[in-house]
Amino acid sequence: MQNENIPSSKKLIYSFIAEKGTAAKADLLAYTNLTSSTLTRMLEEMIEEGLIQAADLGPSRGGRRPILYQINADYGYIFGLEVSRIHSSLGLFDMHLNPKSLIHWRMDEAMTPERFFEYTIRQIRMFLRDHGIAPERVLGLGIGAVGPLDRSAGTILDPLYFPAKGWSHIQICDLFQKETGWQTRLENGANAALMGEQWALRHENIQHALYVHAGVSLRSAMMSHGRIVHGTMDMEGSIGQMIIQTDGPRLNNSGNYGALEAYASIEALEKQAQTQAKMGRFPLLQHKEVPPEQINFDLLLQAQRSGDSYAQELFSQSATYFGIGLANLINIFHPEKVILGGALINSSQMYFETATDIAMKNAYYYPKYTPQFSKGQLKEAAVVTGAALNVWKAMEL
Template sequence: MENQVNRKKMVYHTIAKRGIVSKTDLLGQFELSTSTMNRLLEELSGDGYIEEVGFGPSSGGRKPILYQAAASRGYIVGLEISRFYSALGLFDLHFNAKTLVRWRMDEDMTPETFVAHAARQLDAMLHDHHLSRDRVIGIGIGAVGPLDREKGRILKPLHFSAPGWTEVPICELIERETGIPAMLDNGANTALMGEHWAMRDDRPDLQHALYVHAGVSLRSAMMSHGQIVHGKVDMEGSIGQMIIQAGGERLGSHGNYGALESYVSVRALEKLAQSEAKIRRDELLPLRQTSPDSIAYDRLLSELSQNNGQVLELFLRTARHFGIGLANLINVFHPELIILGGPLVTAHERFYQTAIEIALSHTYYYPEYEPVFSKGVLREDAVVTGAAHMVWKSMSV
């Protein structure tokens, strides 16, 4: 019975991934008899998970029936919990976003307020699409770590504006408020899941990939043989504690001295700009009223958009450190693809290109081995889409 369930799920996932497929195509992929495949397709069709979409070309006999996954068999919700902005998306089973909303995480967005707000947004979405809550299969959550995935808890994240985001049983709170089962993983992992799915047509054989987000902190995820790699503890922020300069700086009151995050993060860039402004203030920020200690990232972005060369050099200095960190990861794992995201990566094209150039120049086996770099397909929607995809992969058929 267990083998039957697994086979059925594998056939369904294959149909969903490939879009439109015939029974002959499926028989070529699975070592199953024609009668067994017929039975699985009949069950999936009878349960509404797949549907017939016409006939394929004949190879001499009858034209083969073509199948695809049924988009409206159910719906999945993706929820992103981040420090600055969070998002909620309602997806059909083709991963079309029916509605996607985003909101700011200000000082009033405590866990209780957040959960109530997310539930109201979900009810509005369902109302707009004339759906009841029982049509929703589950809610996938991609959140800032560290986490306890098995217990569905957010542990001790840093830099939330609102209080209360410590030891939060987020899955329990969401389930209690909505009546819908929820599951949790860190946002870097769900972002990589989402991007992997979105790239399935262009890169169908992609097996080994990295995702690195550079923003308020550094976050990363790793995929090997098409599966997310999970460690004993949540690894999302580990890349930030990679030491790139022995005896170097420390960012704040925690973490390693000389860690990558001390040189590559929004807070590190602000600290660098504040230090530089005290030395050459008029060159860096041509606003005499601005106190160096009050220089914030938004102001740096504004100056960058106005082609301030001194500010650009600060971003590029940060990018060079980022490239060193990427090279260390690449030399350990040798992935096929590295997806880069986050506010620093998207701030300026030269940041992105400089980081890549430095990473490749320190990559062992280069140029014989040369990974592909990308900003992804989904970009800011990757976390919420991947969170929904996590639920889809786990659902029973």
């Protein structure tokens, strides 16, 4: 088996064409350092195999207009799957990583691993039937999941805060591979999201990027010199344990005191709102006769969007704390682009603007150094796209 860290000449050619969109032979000669005859032979072989095709003629460089090559979008197909706590997603992609079908569903108390697997398999079969794609044309399934993970074993270990029971030590790659026969690869969701967003922005040639997801938990991923930075543990939620106030509270009597997750996470927001409601605040929710212990994120979103001042204050405070934690990360990594995602970031434009304003003002060397902030291009499709890309990159040619 080819070592995926040492790509073949075909893979180099294929990846270059895919990332550029189209490429002429002269571009490929300069990139690969192959001889003209060897490159011509490889291009002919790849056309015969259906990997690439002649797309158009490029502008003249002093002679005949050159042939532009592009990858064949219908050579095969890849599934991307997101396993998350609030919503999960499934996408079917062509070789350009354009989605042919996407579906999102809510994770609730009934969505156990067994039900999740059965539901996903039904959706996979439905997608294939809808597009008339035979299963053997699928090159693999990529999974982006909340951590901690054992990526090499394809196992979700013991993540917190799933609404349903049973999400512990799930050999998720084996489950899907045995059912489908497809290559299945696991990556943590934050890394997958950053991979997907980098692909969407590949023409900007971003080399150093930070991705932070703010939702039920806080998750982060870092890219340096165009590569995801993997630690010795896939503990994507550890950013939430960043201490921002040494004598502060801790969430659920676990983790660090004064950790970021105790101030800027969905559960922290819910607990603060429940405490406020017990003291007689949130008249809007009292009017709906909602007991304090039943106040949840959905109700808080409704209150905030209806103009409830107490709800808006809670979201503003959460965004401020999140911005402080974000500034700490920026001061460590110095990324050129910061991409933010998750339910809290998408709760309102105010949350995004407050968090990024606080982060920017607390970044060292500001205003000389100012990273670009974005909600990303792919948003809810970032994880499934990156998960599919993970399979695409591992494809052997």
